[in-house]
Amino acid sequence: MSGYYQGLLILVCINIIAVLGVSILTGFTRLFSFGNAGFMSIGAYTAAILSSNFHVPFLLSILAGAVLAAFIAFLLGKLTLNLQGDYFLIATLGFGESVRVLFNYIVPVTGGAQGFSGISVIPGNQLLTVAIITIVCIAIAWNIISSKFGRNIMAIREDEMAARAVGINTATYKNFAFTTSGFFAGIAGGLWAHYFTFISPLMFNLDKSAEMTIVVVIGGLGSLTGSIIASILVTVLPEILRAASEYRMLAYGIAVVLIINLWPSGLMGYKEFSFSWFRTLWVSTKTLVRKIGAK
Amino acid sequence: MTPILEIDSLSKHFGGVKAINNFTVNVNKNQIYGLIGPNGAGKTTIFNTITGIYKPTTGTIKFENQEISNKAPHQIASLGIGRTFQNIRLFTKLSVIQNVYIASQGSAKYGLVEAITRLGRFSRNERQIREESYQLLELLGLADICDKQAGSLPYAHQRRLEIARCLALKPRLILLDEPAAGTNPEESKELVDFILEIHEKFGLTILMIEHHMDVVMRLCDYITVLNFGEAICHGSPAEVKQNPSVIDAYLGKED
Numbered sequence: 407m408s409g410y411y412q413g414l415l416i417l418v419c420i421n422i423i424a425v426l427g428v429s430i431l432t433g434f435t436r437l438f439s440f441g442n443a444g445f446m447s448i449g450a451y452t453a454a455i456l457s458s459n460f461h462v463p464f465l466l467s468i469l470a471g472a473v474l475a476a477f478i479a480f481l482l483g484k485l486t487l488n489l490q491g492d493y494f495l496i497a498t499l500g501f502g503e504s505v506r507v508l509f510n511y512i513v514p515v516t517g518g519a520q521g522f523s524g525i526s527v528i529p530g531n532q533l534l535t536v537a538i539i540t541i542v543c544i545a546i547a548w549n550i551i552s553s554k555f556g557r558n559i560m561a562i563r564e565d566e567m568a569a570r571a572v573g574i575n576t577a578t579y580k581n582f583a584f585t586t587s588g589f590f591a592g593i594a595g596g597l598w599a600h601y602f603t604f605i606s607p608l609m610f611n612l613d614k615s616a617e618m619t620i621v622v623v624i625g626g627l628g629s630l631t632g633s634i635i636a637s638i639l640v641t642v643l644p645e646i647l648r649a650a651s652e653y654r655m656l657a658y659g660i661a662v663v664l665i666i667n668l669w670p671s672g673l674m675g676y677k678e679f680s681f682s683w684f685r686t687l688w689v690s691t692k693t694l695v696r697k698i699g700a701k
Numbered sequence: 702m703t704p705i706l707e708i709d710s711l712s713k714h715f716g717g718v719k720a721i722n723n724f725t726v727n728v729n730k731n732q733i734y735g736l737i738g739p740n741g742a743g744k745t746t747i748f749n750t751i752t753g754i755y756k757p758t759t760g761t762i763k764f765e766n767q768e769i770s771n772k773a774p775h776q777i778a779s780l781g782i783g784r785t786f787q788n789i790r791l792f793t794k795l796s797v798i799q800n801v802y803i804a805s806q807g808s809a810k811y812g813l814v815e816a817i818t819r820l821g822r823f824s825r826n827e828r829q830i831r832e833e834s835y836q837l838l839e840l841l842g843l844a845d846i847c848d849k850q851a852g853s854l855p856y857a858h859q860r861r862l863e864i865a866r867c868l869a870l871k872p873r874l875i876l877l878d879e880p881a882a883g884t885n886p887e888e889s890k891e892l893v894d895f896i897l898e899i900h901e902k903f904g905l906t907i908l909m910i911e912h913h914m915d916v917v918m919r920l921c922d923y924i925t926v927l928n929f930g931e932a933i934c935h936g937s938p939a940e941v942k943q944n945p946s947v948i949d950a951y952l953g954k955e956d
Binding site for chain 1: 775779783790792795807811818866869
């Protein structure tokens with residue numbers, strides 16, 4: 407496989423991991439965050455600093471970044487999740503921007519706006535390593551949403567008051583979703599750092615946060631597979647339409663306006679992708695063909 | 702007669718509005734207790750205060766001799782008080798059985814690591830949740846629609862499902878907020894039978910708000926009438942029906 411396609415696939419994987427977290431947060435709990443790029447940034451810088459300055463091994467540096475991002479998410483959630491929806495969104499937006507500005511300022515640690523370079527590359531077959539990590543992340547996210555934890559956050563999404571009335575501690579579970587989204591963003595950030603070997607605070611700006619939320623909306627709220635498919639589309643399409651890639655954010659904006667108005671459930675809203683669809687399609691095509699043949 | 706719920710001189714004020722004023726009620730075990738009164742009398746506010754959504758301004762609420770007025774809604778639910786809402790609040794995008802899973806999984810003890818790895822108590826707990834939920838739906842005649850989306854059900858089924866979901870908590874007291882609202886006479890008759898059935902099968906105590914007098918008369922052992930946040934009379938259905946202050950509250954006073 408040529409380096410270009412391999413790079414594109416790695417980018418797809420990294421984006422999927424970050425979007426998994428946003429999917430759990432926005433699609434399954436209906437909390438909107440415009441600060442998840444901040445968690446990616448924390449994950450990326452932690453991994454970069456640990457591996458470059460302290461020679462921590464690849465996997466461990468990523469895990470440390472993810473855990474730190476999750477911990478910061480947990481603290482931020484404690485402070486802000488009692489705010490009503492829009493205020494929480496604004497708080498996360500402020501957080502994301504603060505992280506960017508902070509990393510710009512602490513030059514001795516992060517290299518400031520010049521960026522942090524010379525991070526070790528992903529060991530072994532890069533694509534294989536990233537793909538395995540992605541599959542593990544998808545499995546984790548899937549097992550979370552199909553357990554009591556997933557059902558509890560879905561209950562919060564559907565009706566918070568009813569969720570409390572059946573004994574769910576909604577504050578705890580909202581923060582659980584937020585912390586989980588921070589964890590996945592942290593892993594994605596760590597991989598990002600090791601893949602590009604160079605990071606700068608500007609890579610993890612508001613655009614990146616917005617993009618992740620948009621991907622979840624396009625894929626359909628409440629569908630993990632929808633989020634995965636949408637993040638593949640949103641990563642690959644701008645590459646194919648290279649000439650027009652400057653207008654990426656414009657295209658996202660238009661797509662979201664159209665989807666919210668015409669197709670509010672997104673690609674796969676509240677449903678998961680299943681191979682049995684192909685069987686159903688095949689069976690119905692066969693019956694249709696037979697009917698036409700009989701006539 | 703042992704009281705299961707003791708509300709003592711409860712008041713809830715919103716600014717200058719006295720939504721509940723010095724309200725005292727004892728609900729005994731196994732009773733079906735009715736709370737009636739004109740619109741805006743403060744009935745739902747009482748429910749919201751019992752279930753912890755509002756904190757009382759003054760007064761105490763005891764459930765099974767335990768003070769609950771300082772507890773959060775989810776703690777009160779876990780103690781064994783289930784409720785339904787005036788405007789049905791189901792998890793509409795989820796299936797019927799998932800609605801019940803969510804209420805019954807409080808007993809599941811597995812942790813996050815067990816959920817992610819599918820090891821340990823996960824399978825056993827999940828199987829138990831599934832079996833219990835299905836049994837409950839079977840008992841309540843909802844088993845054949847267990848995979849339908851809750852929001853797509855006809856109104857009467859949604860009411861039933863909301864009660865089923867609250868029973869999945871294994872409560873000892875349930876609060877029904879206008880269960881017969883929006884039902885036709887046929888449906889409300891079925892609902893009365895349904896409530897009597899669960900009352901007996903689950904050994905429940907029921908506190909209910911209701912406007913349909915035929916439903917109240919058939920179900921309730923004891924009634925409190927509320928007007929402008931104050932209890933204006935207590936008694937059996939027959940007594941309450943003849944009480945002049947009740948007639949005044951509902952129909953207005955003659956000058």
